[in-house]
Amino acid sequence: MISDPIHSNSPQNNPWMIAAYRTARAMEIFCVIMLAILLANSIRARINDPNNPVKLENLLVQLSQNPKDENLKKEIRNLDVTIRKNYFRSQFIAKYGLCLLIGALVVYLLCLEYLRSGNKTTPLPNVNIAKEPWLNPALSRRSIYVLGGIMGGVLLSLIVLSRHDVTYAYIHNDLFTVSNTASAPASPPPPMVQQLASAPATVPTAPTAATAPTPSNALANANTAAGTPLLGTAANTASSTPALRPVTPTAITPISPNVQTGVPTPSAAASNDSAASIATAYPSSWSNQWNMFRGPSGTGICTLSDIPLQWDGTQNQNILWKAPIPLPGWSSPIVWKDNIFFTGGDKTQRLVYCYSLSYGSINWQYKVHVKGCNTVPQVGDDTGFAAQTMATDGKRVYAIFPTGELVCLDFTGKPLWLKFLGTPDNEYGMAASLLLCEGKLIVQSDQGSDSTDKKSSIMAFDGKTGKQLWRTPRPVGSSWATPIAIKVNGKTEIITAGNPWVISYDPATGKEIWRCECLGGEVAPSPIFSGPFVVVSNQGANIVAIRPTGKGDITKTGIAWMGMDGLPDIVSPLSDGKRVYLFTTQGQITCYDTMTGKELWTHQMADNIKASPTLVGNSIYLLDTKGVMHILAAGDQFNETGKNPVGERTYSSPAYVDNKIIIRGEKDLFCIGK
Amino acid sequence: MFQKFTPPFFLLQITTPPQKNPPPDFTTGYQYPVTINPPPRAELFTRIDMVMLAVLMLMTAYFILYKRSRREVRLISLFSLLYFGFYRHGCVCSVGSLQNVAMAIFHNGYALPLSVGVFFILPLLFALFFGRVFCAAVCPLGAAQDLILQKARRVPVWMDETLSVIPYIYLGLGTLFAATGTVFIICEYDPFVAFFRLSGGAMMVTFGILILFLSTFIGRPYCRYLCPYGVLLRWAAAWSKWKVHVAPEKCIQCHLCAESCPFNAMRMPVPDEVRPSRKSTRAVLSRVLWLIPFLAILGGVTGRLASPLLSHVDITVQTADRVWKERHGLVHGETLESQAHRANQIPDDLLYAKAAKIRRTYTLYTTIFGVWLGLVFGLKLFFITTRHRWDDYDADPAACLACGRCFGYCPSEANEKYAEGGVYIKGNLK
Amino acid sequence: MAAAENKKTRREFIADGIRTGGLIIASGAIGALAASSHAEDTVWQIDPYKCTNCGLCATSCVLDQSTVKCMHAFAMCGYCNLCSGMLRPERVGNTIEAENVQCPTFAIQRSYVENPYFQYVIDENLCIGCAKCSKGCDAFGNGSLFMQIRHDRCLNCNQCSIAEVCPAQAIVRVPAGKPYLLKSKIKQDG
Known part of the structure; x- marks a missing residue:
């Protein structure tokens, strides 16, 4: 045990000194006893470990051979109780025993401290010390050589052994x-x-x-x-x-991303047919509007240049107006000219709202009730009754709800046609937004727990009459991702993401063009395109770049690259043509190179993200859940150029139109602009 | 490429497993129970920690440099041991924080928290001005060893100098593994943290008891021969503005301070008759100077060769190697890692790609680590050979842990000031 | 003599330079950290979607009783009569007795809700984080039982000793402001 100075210098006549000395000795003995108890306790805990109950396991094996043996059962139960009792008792002893031990040690040290204050010895000079250091620089050097030699030898032999x-x-x-x-x-x-x-x-x-x-x-x-x-x-x-397996040598001529013009480049397609030329598929009359989820392209690309850069909702700076939203909902606002449309709903009612872009006043609201829809499905709180974003083609607006109600209204709020699609079977509630493509309204309705339920389908409706034009069953279970429409080599395709298939459909007939088995988990992020690839990603799967050129199942041939870092679970990815950006709900951003799939950078944001980002010019507008819009410069490294709060929690993706941004907060709708 | 997950065969044998049941529609108005998720300890605490760190260091500096008294320093030690050690469970400490800093600098996607940054920077900053006051009393690891030191045995100088190479190696290794985002070994092998947490693995408790036992008769073995943060503090303290000086006025060359220092931190004048001749020193020096670049290159090559070995510490590399071996029939059975890899349905190619990337990072970093090792050995030899010549006894600011033990031993100090323990003993010296 | 004096002042000059530089760097670094919103403290958490319920959490934590506990996402639960998280697959009967249950400490408790549904609740004081129940739930049930680090117990070691051995590398640093990775997936239009 510790040899302390009090043994050599016993206290003299001071009664406090004597007390301190005795306390110190008592504490010394106490510590030794306590240590022994704790040691015994820890050994016993190891024998009675519920994490590794060897004896119990043996009895259980015996029981499985002899399932009717009541005595054995009794024995198991008794042993189980003993193990548990001992386990929790030993934890109790360990916890309080250690506290006592430390307390005793502290008292011991304090006593020593006190004793030392009364006992001062001054050592006598030792002349030999002076010679000591200089006797041995050579000795020091030699011993350092030895240490280095031993270390190097060990390292080298390990290297050889592990070669x-x-x-x-x-x-x-x-x-x-x-x-x-x-x-x-x-x-x-x-x-x-x-x-x-x-x-x-x-x-x-x-x-x-x-x-x-x-x-x-x-x-x-x-x-x-x-x-x-x-x-x-x-x-x-x-x-x-x-x-x-070597890489299949595929020639890909990098083509300039064509997101700015929205017009396909047939020359690129003609010159090299193995690299797809992908472009957006919307008519040019939509380019100034924000008429669907993530804009006219559905991929979060804003082609306008004069979008506000700076505002502050808490200081009321650059906020044109702020209007309360009566009913909650996660759906994103859409804008056509002076009209803002969005939905709100709860268990009892679901409404379509139309607000004025100029004034923030409510133009009209329409309470949805479609004949036949009598049951309200169970939906998660995080999905709610108005998660799907509306769509408009400039003449009519379309809205869909998790109840299975699909409505078409004109711009005055008059219903044109109503449809009930059947109560969806989706554990969180439906969330895929509407898509407009070549004059058709596309509804992706993925339901059921997996493909064996055979409940999922994709449908196209005539916008004017509401007539169902085609319906194609889908071999997937529930998903929450919104489809997109793109032009591949000049031909329009609808790209859908589900678990496990990414499928492309012909919008004219609803026939499948290609499919690729590469997703998994609960698919919520939308597909996008980047360069010559369709890019899909989801937590529980990978980020996958697909060459959308083949026919049929292209799983084996169509995957250009994959990555596994920073996979999104809700937020849709974004591409600037050269890079793909992934955003997780927890705020991690990961940037991949489009052509090579190389991970360029990652960055952890401070807050959660629910809204999908938008590319404006060369800036990424990223709204976090605290209502702060982060403006990042697209590029080979993380570069935040601006940060603008609205002062309210936000979960929906904003709409970007001429000079204005519409942000849906938890309670209010904000119009940002000057 | 994508395997469907198939449950192990023994699970398939069970009849009618209750397959995926949709959440029920309750008719009795049943509400889901509310789960309370307790938040981590308040941020307020980390603020208090930062303030406490600064205040305790200031107090130590005041008592050591101005009051020249050891007693209060011992009490501060006891307090930091109880507060930073036992109350705050020893995490985050400055010693471990250097790994967080290395990871924030070299490894993508880790942002350094403010509190960790402060714990890293403040002691170094204080060392630049007041010497190693952090070591003196504020570091709970140092306090634990210092408080139980009874009668210090002197470590022979050659052994002391050899062993003091180890912290540099440990620093390099800790930085290597932190910079690659693999593991924080300095935290993993912290011998005292098991005591602070009142629980720990058998190995670590044994190691801790061993170090504590050693520190009853050897002055602070962890601080002197292991602590990697001490290396940085050494560099900073070498330039400190206010240093610990033993003799207040004139050194009378009595050797008592050197005798009193348990840490071999005293500079000593050396009589000419025992000093090696200038000629022999010069010969050795030229040899050592040639050796330094050679050692650096040798270290770099060895480090590079050791890269696969060291990268195997990384769990992704381990998994990839294992999966590769399993796929090629080189081993039989599965490890937990390869099981987890399959259960998460990650394509093998992706795992290999990730592991290859990590291995490449290691190739670079281990080379640098090897060069560092070579330089450490080379420069150590250099400094041993070119030892400075001192006229008086005084504390070496780089090695001095500012414990204040020497003050009470200096006769000139005792003659005019309060000595250790605050007892006025002027003219009372034996 | 003059040379020696000169040398001394030069050394002093360098030392002053180093100190000033150190002060500037240190205050700059601390200021930058304080100003940065990313410098939030981090804590450890299990990503339940990566976790493979291997059971190492129970034995690897530095605490005697692991900080990892089972949690229940009630919204995902099927409220089954026979819970595969509660009862062992190779049991001899369906009674809640030591020979049939998964949990070594009887931490999972069941109560009747309405025909035919039962509610399952974890008693955290008893749970030792062995992940047997969540493994059973993942294999046959909805996966509503999952493992999480409970921050009322976690010491938040700088190097989590469970993260070190986790074969799925499921233990990650998360911002202290949102210390849980819960298993109820938030859905909206994505």
């Missing part, structure tokens, strides 16, 4: 970060070789192996040269495994 770890071929087979751009289709260089050359040479022989003509040879050389026979056999089996 077989060095040859894992996957290091050289880095499929997803290797750029697959600009390789001419006529003579594609063997991709494995390219990668071997570009990967850092952990195997010293790899660069020489890189000169081998074919991928499999190169790999075999790399492995045999490393002298590991085991891996030689591995390389033979390797060519058939996905781990070593």
Whole structure:
């Protein structure tokens, strides 16, 4: 035990000193006893560990062979009670025992402190000390050499012992970060070789192996040269495994993203048919409006330039007006000329609102009730009864509700046609918004727990009459992602995301064009397009870039790259043509390079995000749940250029129109502008 | 590429498993119970911690540099041990914070919290002005060792100098693993934190008891021979504005202060007859100077070779290696990692890509780490050889832990000031 | 003599420069951190969608009784009569007795709601975080039972010792302002 000065210098006549001395001795004994108790306790806790009840498990195995044995059951129950009792008792003892021990130690130290104040000894000078340090710089150096030698030796022998770890071929087979751009289709260089050359040479022989003509040879050389026979056999089996599958050499000529004009570029499509030319599919008359979820393109691209940059809702700065919203809802506002439309609802009623963009006053409201709709489905609080965003084509406005009610109104609030689609079966409530495409109203209705329920479908309605034009069943369960319409090589397609299929439909007939099995989980983020790829992502799956050129199931052939970081769960991704940005609800932003799939950067925002972002010019407008609009510069690194609060919590995606932004807050509608 | 998740076969054998049941529609007006999610400890506490850190360091500086008294410093030690150690459970401490800083600088996607930043910077800043007052009494790890130190045995100088290389290595290793976002080893192998939390693994408790046992007769073994933050404090304190000086006026060369210092932190004048000759020193020096670049390169090469080994600490790399081996029939059975990888339905290729990326990062960082190791050894040899020549006894500001033990031992101090414990002993010295 | 004096002042000059620089850097860094809204403290949490219920949480936490507890997302629960989170798959009967239940500490308790539904509640004082129930619920039920780090117990170690061993790397740093990753998925139009 600790040898303390009080043994050598016993206190003299001061009664306090004597008391302190005795207390210190008592505490010393107490500490030793307490330590012994705690040690015994911890050993006993290890024997009676409910996390690893060996004895109990054995009895349970016996019982499974002999399920009727009542005595055995009794024994199990008794043992179980004993284990639990001992477990919680030992925790109690450990907790309070340690507290007591520390308390005693503190008292002990304080006593020593007091005793020391009365006992002062001054050592006598020791002349030999002066010689000590200078006797041994050489000795110090020698012992440092020894330490370095030992350390280096241990490290080197570990390296030698673990050298077989060095040859894992996957290091050289880095499929997803290797750029697959600009390789001419006529003579594609063997991709494995390219990668071997570009990967850092952990195997010293790899660069020489890189000169081998074919991928499999190169790999075999790399492995045999490393002298590991085991891996030689591995390389033979390797060519058939996905781990070593070389990249299919696909020629992709990077085309300039065509989001600004909204007009497809047929020349790019004609010059190279393996790279898709993707463009938005909306008519030019929509380009000044915000007529659907995430704007006319459905991908969160605003082509206008004069969008407000600065405001502050708390100071009433650059807020044109603020109008209360009577009923809650998560649906985003849409704007056509001077009309703002959005929905609100609760268990008892659902309404369509039309507000004036100039004044913020309410033009009209329409209470929805469609014949046949008598049951209100159970929906989550976080989805609510007005989650789906409306759509308008400039003549009529369309609204859909989680109750299955679909309504079409004119701009004065007069109903043109009403439809009941049946009460949806969706555990959180429906959330996919409406899509307008080539004059048709597209409703993606994914329901049921999985595809075996056969409840999901996609439908097209004639906007004018409400007649159902086509209905295609979908092989997926519930999803919450809004479809988008794009032009691939000049031909319009509807892209839908579900679990597990991403499917493209022909809007004219509803026939499936291609499908790709690459999603999972509860799919809520919408698909987007970026460069020549359709990009989908969801938490529980991956971010996947798909070449939308094939027909039928393109899972094996159509995936250009994948990534797994920063996957969104609600917020839709955004692309500026060169990069794809992902946003999680927790506020993590991850940026990928469109062409290569390389992760460029990630950034953690301070707040949650629910609203989907919008690209305005070269700026990303990102609204967090605290109502702060973050303005980020699109680019190869995170760069926040502005931060504008509205002073209210926000969950919906804002609408961007000429000189104004419409933000739906929890209670109020804000119009931002000068 | 995407495997469907199939439950293990023993689960399939059970008859009629209750498959996915939709949440029911209750008819009796049943409401979901409310779950209360307690928030983490209030932010207020981290503010108090920061203020406490600054105030305690200021107090220590006042008592050491101005009052020249050890007694209060011991009480402050006891207080910080109880507060930062046992009450706040020793987290976040300045020693561990250097890893957070390294991770914030090198690893993407981690923002340094303010409190951690303050815990990292403040002690260094104080060291620039007042010396290592943080070590003296505020660091709970130091306080734990210092308070139980009874009778210090002197560590021979050659051993002291050899062992003091270890903190530099530990600093490099801790930074390497933090910068790659792998693990915070300095926290993982903190010997005292098990005591502060009143629970911990058997290994760590044993290690802690060992260090505490050593510190009863060796002055602060963790601080001197392990603490990586001490390296940074050493650099800062070497330039400190106000230093601990033993003799207030004239040193009378009595060696008592050197005798009193349990940490070998005293500079000593050396008689000419025991000093190595200038010629031999010069010869050694030229050898050492040649050695430094060689050691740096050797270290870099070794570090690079060790990259696969060290990267294997990363759990993604471990998983990727394991999955690769399993796929190629090199091992049998599954580990928890490979099971988790399959259960989460992550494509193998993606895992390999991620692991390859981490391995590449390691190749760079371990090379730098190796160069650092080589430089540490080389420069240590250099400084041992070119030791400065001192005329008087005084504390080495870089190594001095500002504990104040020496004040009471200096006869010139005792003659004119209050000595240790505040007892006025002027003219009373034996 | 003059040279020595000169040298000393030069050293002093350098030292002053270093100190001033250090002061400026330190105050700049602290100021920048204080001004930055990202510098919020972080805490550890389990991402329930990555968690594979391996059970290491129970034994790896530095606390004697793990800070990880099972939580219940009631909105996801099927309120089954026979709960696969509560009863072992290889049980011999359906009674709530030691030989049939998953939970080693009887922390999961069931109560009748209405025919045929039962409510299942976790007693956190008893739960030791072994994840047996959530594993059972994930395998056969709706996955409404899931593991979370409870912040009234968590010491928030700088290096979480569970995160170190978590095979799914499901334990992540989250901002202290939103310390839970709950398993009721928020849905709106995405």
